[in-house]
Amino acid sequence: MSVNGRSDDRPVRVAMDAMGGDFGPKETVKGAIEALGNDNIELILVGDQEPVQAELDRYDTTGRSVTLVPSVDKIGDDEHPIRALRSKPKASILVATKLVKSGDADVVVSMGSTGASMASSVFLLGLMDGLERPCLGGPFLGVAPGTVMVDAGSNMDCRPALMLSFAALGSVFAHRFLGIENPRIGLLSVGAEEAKGNKQVQESFALLKESHLNFIGNVEGMDFFTGRADVIVCDGFVGNILMKFAEGLGGALSGFVQERLAGSLSPQDLAKISDDLWQTTNMPRTMGGPLFGVNGAVVLGHGSCEASGVAGAIHTAVRYVRVGLVDSMREELSQIHKNQQTASEGSGAAAKVKAKN
């Protein structure tokens, strides 16, 4: 069996950073207890002993596996991740990630600072070969739940080789997590033709074309909704802007619908549809976002999540472990890099493009 996978029926051991997010530990504990009812898990709550125990005491956990592992302090969104990790060596995110490192947990889930979670993952679990940073990926639109975007915001100024790694990671995720056979990979650009786009995209196109991935060429902004591709590759600058743009547009359209339908629907129905419309553009708030590229399973949730979002992120984490994503991703990346080396020993286009970077 895979070291990182849990394809058997044993419960998945979830290290929950109970201090993370805007509403930790109240909503994180509540959500984690909710998850106990949904998924076959052993729950390990990591946080300041007293407040977490106080929250835990609100619930009846008789017969369920719930442990509290004490930590000291938390890292806020406003802190510099690396500096904060040094000055708070017992912070909840570090203690929780260490449980995965030591094999005492299968996955860590946090609603806390994205920067701190990524830094502690890199520091403790290590990066997969060929990456400089982890990346964020997954479906992000409720109206397009089968379309995976990588990178959703962690890497700026990406070289073409890194874009190829994103494609490989996204392909594994789409295959293993979403069950899509031979996922179609599209490169986000401004037109379908090979010559379209900026320099980064033109050079990435050449690398993707020569890879063993199922590359279908360039796709455009509307293709998040047309189903042309299963995985859409872009750098984290564009990915972050798109995620936040979708959130903003969803909110604005939700307000628009609410205004236009006032009078035609009951206040309850109106609130419901407006809320659904907003949710549909805010998928990471309901299911968390898996971190790709570190040697261990990590799922990040939105800081503003309440209990249901926390339970959703834990559900994602359980699936992440069950399908053995970490091992599959490491294998795919290693294959990609082996092929690239072979290509660069030849004299093909890929070698020339690689040399430029």
Next chain:
Amino acid sequence: MSVNGRSDDRPVRVAMDAMGGDFGPKETVKGAIEALGNDNIELILVGDQEPVQAELDRYDTTGRSVTLVPSVDKIGDDEHPIRALRSKPKASILVATKLVKSGDADVVVSMGSTGASMASSVFLLGLMDGLERPCLGGPFLGVAPGTVMVDAGSNMDCRPALMLSFAALGSVFAHRFLGIENPRIGLLSVGAEEAKGNKQVQESFALLKESHLNFIGNVEGMDFFTGRADVIVCDGFVGNILMKFAEGLGGALSGFVQERLAGSLSPQDLAKISDDLWQTTNMPRTMGGPLFGVNGAVVLGHGSCEASGVAGAIHTAVRYVRVGLVDSMREELSQIHKNQQTASEGSGAAAKVKAKN
């Protein structure tokens, strides 16, 4: 009075490329006739004599100023713009643009190939100093009609000096066209802090900060909807992706609402709200997009426009001329470049950034 402005009460002379778009000359002529009823214009229809005359004959234009200037052939979306301009020297877009060049028209409006319109504008009217290509700008979201984006899709891989030019052009548009005093300029990035974003954005930040523009710093994807900035500056790669993404998301959410409300609303009301929702993310289809940076007024419409979209683009064109946008933009660009030269003669940060590019 300004050469390019028409602040008096004389009619604006509109050279309409009657052959352009998916539905020319039928819808272009119909839309132009509709515009005669909305705006004080003299209409100059440019196109293949017979089909355009046949369309024109459907309408009673007694007492209105309508002229037909014959041209030969049109340039399609699938043709290479520069090559097509050479092989079809009497194409409608060239003949129409020449009327602006010669002073026989105040503005050209086309629903045809964007590439061909841009190329003929650059070739015949010339670029303003400091630009390498024209750019597209304006509000593009019905839910955020006061937020201007520049560049919406024509320039890839922009140097920081070009991003500064976009900011200047957008600022003039927001001030003169939308009536916003001292428009707030935001730079599109992934976080508010100066160090956030890719290299292009970090370097552009330094230039914008030292400019005389009302620069408020970085903004994020959601700020198209928060009203934090009047003008959002990005390169054409990101701008094009955002425009098409918004179109796609609007369409998807419109379908979502239609499905969710089936049964709660009458089919007519349902169709209306679904249509409104779609329209609200597709503003350029109803009002056209002004071209910035060429020495003459040019408005481009979406190829799929029917008559009402054509009339909307003509309305934009009339306003473009009345407020004298071309002269104001040229003055602002010249001011920006004068300041940059002064700065680069000194030893400030701007000079160092400029030298790197």
